[in-house]
Every structure is written in structure tokens, then in C-alpha cells.
Amino acid sequence: MSTKRLDGDAVSQTELRMRDGQATTVADEAITALAEVLRGRLVRPSDVDYDDARAVWNGMVDRHPALIVQCAGVADVVTSVNFAGEHDLLVAVRGGGHNAAGNAVCDGGLVIDLSLMKGVRVDPLARTVRAEGGVTIGELDHESQAFGLAVPMGVVTETGIAGLTLAGGIGWLRRKHGLSCDNLMSADVVTANGELVTASSENNADLLWALQGGGGNFGVVTSFEFRAYPVGPEVFFAFVIHPGTGRDARAALQFYREWSQEASDEISSFAILWHAPEIDEIPAEHHGAPIVVYLAMYAGDAGEGEAALQSLRDYGSPIADLSAVTPYLEVQRFFDADYPAHEMRYYWKSRYLNELSAEAMDALIRLNEASPSHHSTLDVWQLGGALSRVPPQNTAFGDRSAPYLIGIEANWESPEDDAACIEWGREVFRVLEPFSSDREYFNFPGLYEEGDQSVRDTFGENLGRLQSVKRTYDPDNLFRLNHNIPAS
Ligand SMILES: Cc1cc2nc3c(=O)[nH]c(=O)nc-3n(C[C@H](O)[C@H](O)[C@H](O)COP(=O)(O)OP(=O)(O)OC[C@H]3O[C@@H](n4cnc5c(N)ncnc54)[C@H](O)[C@@H]3O)c2cc1C
Known part of the structure; x- marks a missing residue:
């Protein structure tokens, strides 16, 4: 014009x-x-x-x-x-x-x-990794594993470390070493007035605290410094597939509940309700049928891991048991092919479960069977372990008491299915409400349709401190496209 x-x-x-x-x-x-x-x-x-x-x-x-x-x-x-x-x-x-x-x-x-900002620097002696804001998990892993190290991140390697860390970050190391944000030692941040500040336990400690779960509310993080841990190069990875309908599914989830309550911190696991993909490893008669998949990684010696995960593999009569000693980098890439960029459509939400009750299990089984897309999944993330021992007030992330998180993943191919698949995701969210706390995991945010109320419920007692940090670093709410901290 x-x-x-x-x-x-x-x-x-x-x-x-x-x-x-x-x-x-x-x-x-x-x-x-x-x-x-x-x-x-x-x-x-x-x-x-x-x-x-x-x-x-x-x-x-x-x-x-x-x-x-x-x-x-x-x-x-x-x-x-x-x-x-x-x-x-x-x-x-x-x-x-x-x-x-x-x-x-x-x-x-x-x-x-920031997606061109790809610098990663590993300090193998101090066991720290510094990474710029455009780095993906795969890039971080590539540099860290060259020194036998790993930073706790998520389970798909194309995901950005930035958004993931700022809202928490749960992956295969969560029960051994905590959330990604728990391992954030310092960050360089360009705040709303264009100033570059470093947030660490010595400087701007309130800002570091807020970045540990408070999201992108406070500025643009140009670089992150993380603690890293010796992992791999090989670990034991359990991958067991069971039928996912009726009594079989209920028994498989019930076993998983008992087993996961006894698991050591080295083990981080899922039970995933899904429909069997057409892959050679699954017999053809199960293709397209509901399944319950156990996945577990042992963060320690691979031999010890094999012994520790044997009980999970021994349960029932699986359709397939594809467990094996696996390179850590391959475990990290395990899900990658299921989540292609740009071509598929996604609507993800979450619910923390206070317990995996019989009613909750039945609801999950029924909702999985009713899913309009066979790409969709209901993921029971085992929590607890190291991540649950961080007191709620220590990081903005807040309360960690729930033993399970349900990842509600509507995944589909065609725009004509948008309404049905989004409605399915919302239906799961509604049905699980009676079994859940009122908190959400903001890395699986839906379309942020719950708004302010969800932000208030999720941050709970940390909200006041977050509002005060927001007033200091972004008083006019320049950074608002996130789980936005309400001004009052
Ligand atoms: C395939 C897939 C798998 C996933 N697996 C996991 C998982 O295993 N565990 C888990 O916890 N989560 C997982 N997630 C969720 C993921 O953590 C979030 O989608 C997260 O937002 C991704 O970060 P990003 O940098 O790629 O996102 P972006 O879309 O780039 O950013 C998301 C938001 O983060 C903020 N932000 C991003 N970069 C910066 C920055 N440099 N400074 C300040 N604010 C910034 C902004 O508010 C932005 O809107 C997964 C997501 C996908 C798509």
C-alpha cells in the first residue's frame, strides 16, 4: 500500500x-x-x-x-x-x-x-552443554553423545530444545535425572526492552526460576546451559506389544500400573494405547486393531537394564516383543518417523492422573477404540522418580506429585477429519477430568482454549512470583503467544 x-x-x-x-x-x-x-x-x-x-x-x-x-x-x-x-x-x-x-x-x-542458531558447546569435564535457541534435540544429542553424555530432553529428535525446556521437558531420562528445565543451569535472555541478561543461580536468579517451566513469557532465550550425564552409548530398551481391547487391554494396563509403581529411577516408561501399524514385526491379523504398547528405557548399564526390564517383558502373551540392547541415539529417534513435519495434522492435550484407577483405564481403552484416526494415541507417561522430588516452589513448573501424565494425541492426515479428530481429543480431555488434577502440561497445550484459568490452576502457588518476574522483564506483555501469565 x-x-x-x-x-x-x-x-x-x-x-x-x-x-x-x-x-x-x-x-x-x-x-x-x-x-x-x-x-x-x-x-x-x-x-x-x-x-x-x-x-x-x-x-x-x-x-x-x-x-x-x-x-x-x-x-x-x-x-x-x-x-x-x-x-x-x-x-x-x-x-x-x-x-x-x-x-x-x-x-x-x-x-x-532462532532456527538458524545452531551452536552447541559441550564441556566434557564439567559435564555441561551450552546450546543456542534454535537447536533441536537430535542436534544436542549428536554433540553430547560424542562425549558419552546426554541432557534430559524429549522423545522425538526434531523437537526444539527451547520451547520444550521452557515448559518443562519430559523424556527417557526424566525419572533418573528430572525434567529438562530442572537441568537448566543458566540462560542468556533478550528481554522486552532489548537488553541481554544472563539468568543463573548467581545473577537474575528469579528469571532462571521463571524459565524453569514458565514458558516463553519473559524474553527470547538465545542460549541455554544444561547439566549433562553419562548415558550409553548403548542402553536396554523394552518394546512389547499387547492386544488393546476388552479384558486383555484392562489386564495389560493393570499389570503396567503395578509394575510401574515398583520401577527404579533408572526406568522411564510408557504404556501407549494405539492401533497396530502395518509393520512386518506385527502379525498381519493384528494390523489396524487396538493395541497396548509398553516402552521403557533403562538409564544405566545395558546388562543391568535387561535384567531390570525382564519382568515387564514376562507379562502375558505379547503380540510381539521387540526389546533389545539399543544405541541411546536410536532410542531417542524411536518415534521420529511417526511424527512427520508439515504433512500431518495434530491436536495434543494432556491430563495429570492422580491414580490409574480401574475407571480411568476403562475410559482410556474405550476412547482409544473410538478414535477416528489410527494415528492417534493415548500415552500413559510414567512420572515419579527424580522429577517428582523437586519441591514445587523450586521451579516455576510447580507441582510434580501426579504419578502419571496422559498425553492425548490426535494425529491425522486429512483436513476433512479436522473436526472429528479435534473433537475426539477434547472428548478424552473431558472424560478424564474426574480422574485428574486441574493442572495441564503446557507442552501439550491443545489450542490453549482453557486460557487464563488453566494458567492459574497449573502454576498454583507459583503464580504470584511468576507475575512479579513478568512485570520486571516484560511489563507490557510483548511475549504473549504462549501460556501467557495474566497480569493480575
Ligand atoms: C513430535 C513432537 C514430540 C514431542 N515430544 C515431547 C516430549 O517427548 N517431551 C516433552 O516434554 N514435549 C514434547 N513435545 C512438545 C514440545 O516440547 C513442545 O511442542 C515445544 O513447544 C517444542 O519446542 P520448540 O522450540 O520446537 O517449539 P516452538 O514452536 O518453536 O516454540 C514454542 C513456544 O516456545 C517459546 N519459545 C520457543 N523458543 C523460544 C526461545 N528461544 N526463547 C523464548 N521462548 C521461546 C515460544 O513461546 C513459542 O511459542 C513434542 C512435540 C512434538 C511436536
């Missing part, structure tokens, strides 16, 4: 969205000047790679930002934050782009995209 300047010349302008959602215009001169001062790149709708730059993992998300700054380093992040502040723009922050609700992008606003 163009408007007249006072001297009569036309000024071309770009229409953008402000943080309150209203439209505004910015002179193209200012946008060109922004592009010129970057070491990275400004991507605009007229660029040939615009569609690639705005695509996120969830194929259902189709947002059109006005400006995408692909930052090369901290200076570009500072420039972007200042530009957004000057023009009061709506801002999205992108790490790995895996947030299921698609908050890494926004319509009409400015995206601060």
Missing part, C-alpha cells in the same frame, strides 16, 4: 498487526533498514521461500506473518525485539517450531526465528 507524504511523494507502507491484534502500518523504508542491519535474513511474503519459512511442524497451522527475521545471532534478536517494541508489533518466537498450537508463527506480526 502507499500513502502521501507531507512533501507530496508517495510512501509505501506495509500493513502489520500490533500486539493487541489491531492493524498498523510501517514504512517500507523502516523495513528495508531492518533488513540491512541483520546478519541473518528478513523473509517477507514476496520472497520465494516465504512458505517454507512460515511452515511449522503441525500441518494444520497456516499462518501468514508479515515479517520473519531469521536471526544469525544475539544481535539480530536484539534488533528484532527493538523493532517490534518501536512499532508495537505482535511477536512470535520460534525455536524448533514444534509447538502443536503453532505459536511459533502469527498472522500479520513479526516472527523472531
Whole structure:
């Protein structure tokens, strides 16, 4: 668009969205000047790679930002934050782009995209790893395992470490070494006024506390420093498949409940309700039928792990037992192929279960059978262990008392199935309510439809402190596309 300047010349302008959602215009001169001062790149709708730059993992998300700054380093992040502040723009922050609700992008606003910022530095003696904000789990693992180390992260390697850590982070090391955010030692953060601060236990300790579960509310984290632990290179991985209907399914879940209550901290496991995929390892007569899958990794010596996981493998008459000594890196990649980026559609929510009661098990079995998509799963994450021993007030993440988390994963292929699959996810969320606490795990946020109330319930007694940190580092709520901390 163009408007007249006072001297009569036309000024071309770009229409953008402000943080309150209203439209505004910015002179193209200012946008060109922004592009010129970057070491990275400004991507605009007229660029040939615009569609690639705005695509996120969830194929259902189709947002059109006005400006995408692909930052090369901290200076570009500072420039972007200042530009957004000057023009009061709506801002999205992108790490790995895996947030299921698609908050890494926004319509009409400015995206601060860290996905080119890939630096990782391992200190093998101190057992620490420093990683920039655009690093994925696979990249972090690659560098860490070169020194026999691992940082507790999630279970799919294309996920960004940034969003995952800021909202918690649960993976195969959770019961031995805690959440990702529990292992965050320090972070460099560009705050809303464009200042770079380091948050650690010595400096800005309140900010470090808030980053440990409080999400992207406080600034753009340009680099994370983590504690790492010796793991692998091989571990024992249990992968056992049982029938998933009726009494068989109930018995398999009941056994899993008893077994998981006795498991040592080295073991982190799941029971997953799913439909059998058409793979050679599963006999053809089970293809497409409901199944219960046990998955467990032993974070320690592989031989000890084999012995420790034998009891899980001994239960019942499995359809298949594919357990084996496995490279840790392969365990980390185990789920990757099931979650292709861009082409599938996803709606993920969660419920913490106070107990895996008979009623809850029956509901899970029934809901799995009723799922409109055979890609969908109901994941019973075993919690407890190290992650549960961190007192709620020690990190923003808060209460860790629930023994199980149910990951509600609606996964499907075709846009025509959007309504049915999202409704299934919401139905599971509703049905599980009586068995659950009122907290949510914000890395599986649905479409954030529960809003403020869920943020209040989830942070509980930590909410007041989070609000105070928010007022210090982002008083005008520039960073709002997240599980946003309410001002009062
Ligand atoms: C296939 C798949 C598997 C998953 N598995 C697990 C799992 O095993 N365990 C688990 O805990 N979670 C898991 N998740 C959930 C995952 O943790 C979240 O989707 C998380 O948001 C991903 O982080 P990201 O950086 O890729 O996301 P993005 O979409 O890039 O970012 C999500 C949000 O985080 C904030 N953010 C991102 N980067 C920064 C930054 N540098 N500074 C400040 N704020 C930032 C922003 O608010 C942004 O909207 C999985 C997700 C997917 C898609």
C-alpha cells in the first residue's frame, strides 16, 4: 500500500498487526533498514521461500506473518525485539517450531526465528552443554553423545530444545535425572526492552526460576546451559506389544500400573494405547486393531537394564516383543518417523492422573477404540522418580506429585477429519477430568482454549512470583503467544 507524504511523494507502507491484534502500518523504508542491519535474513511474503519459512511442524497451522527475521545471532534478536517494541508489533518466537498450537508463527506480526542458531558447546569435564535457541534435540544429542553424555530432553529428535525446556521437558531420562528445565543451569535472555541478561543461580536468579517451566513469557532465550550425564552409548530398551481391547487391554494396563509403581529411577516408561501399524514385526491379523504398547528405557548399564526390564517383558502373551540392547541415539529417534513435519495434522492435550484407577483405564481403552484416526494415541507417561522430588516452589513448573501424565494425541492426515479428530481429543480431555488434577502440561497445550484459568490452576502457588518476574522483564506483555501469565 502507499500513502502521501507531507512533501507530496508517495510512501509505501506495509500493513502489520500490533500486539493487541489491531492493524498498523510501517514504512517500507523502516523495513528495508531492518533488513540491512541483520546478519541473518528478513523473509517477507514476496520472497520465494516465504512458505517454507512460515511452515511449522503441525500441518494444520497456516499462518501468514508479515515479517520473519531469521536471526544469525544475539544481535539480530536484539534488533528484532527493538523493532517490534518501536512499532508495537505482535511477536512470535520460534525455536524448533514444534509447538502443536503453532505459536511459533502469527498472522500479520513479526516472527523472531532462532532456527538458524545452531551452536552447541559441550564441556566434557564439567559435564555441561551450552546450546543456542534454535537447536533441536537430535542436534544436542549428536554433540553430547560424542562425549558419552546426554541432557534430559524429549522423545522425538526434531523437537526444539527451547520451547520444550521452557515448559518443562519430559523424556527417557526424566525419572533418573528430572525434567529438562530442572537441568537448566543458566540462560542468556533478550528481554522486552532489548537488553541481554544472563539468568543463573548467581545473577537474575528469579528469571532462571521463571524459565524453569514458565514458558516463553519473559524474553527470547538465545542460549541455554544444561547439566549433562553419562548415558550409553548403548542402553536396554523394552518394546512389547499387547492386544488393546476388552479384558486383555484392562489386564495389560493393570499389570503396567503395578509394575510401574515398583520401577527404579533408572526406568522411564510408557504404556501407549494405539492401533497396530502395518509393520512386518506385527502379525498381519493384528494390523489396524487396538493395541497396548509398553516402552521403557533403562538409564544405566545395558546388562543391568535387561535384567531390570525382564519382568515387564514376562507379562502375558505379547503380540510381539521387540526389546533389545539399543544405541541411546536410536532410542531417542524411536518415534521420529511417526511424527512427520508439515504433512500431518495434530491436536495434543494432556491430563495429570492422580491414580490409574480401574475407571480411568476403562475410559482410556474405550476412547482409544473410538478414535477416528489410527494415528492417534493415548500415552500413559510414567512420572515419579527424580522429577517428582523437586519441591514445587523450586521451579516455576510447580507441582510434580501426579504419578502419571496422559498425553492425548490426535494425529491425522486429512483436513476433512479436522473436526472429528479435534473433537475426539477434547472428548478424552473431558472424560478424564474426574480422574485428574486441574493442572495441564503446557507442552501439550491443545489450542490453549482453557486460557487464563488453566494458567492459574497449573502454576498454583507459583503464580504470584511468576507475575512479579513478568512485570520486571516484560511489563507490557510483548511475549504473549504462549501460556501467557495474566497480569493480575
Ligand atoms: C513430535 C513432537 C514430540 C514431542 N515430544 C515431547 C516430549 O517427548 N517431551 C516433552 O516434554 N514435549 C514434547 N513435545 C512438545 C514440545 O516440547 C513442545 O511442542 C515445544 O513447544 C517444542 O519446542 P520448540 O522450540 O520446537 O517449539 P516452538 O514452536 O518453536 O516454540 C514454542 C513456544 O516456545 C517459546 N519459545 C520457543 N523458543 C523460544 C526461545 N528461544 N526463547 C523464548 N521462548 C521461546 C515460544 O513461546 C513459542 O511459542 C513434542 C512435540 C512434538 C511436536
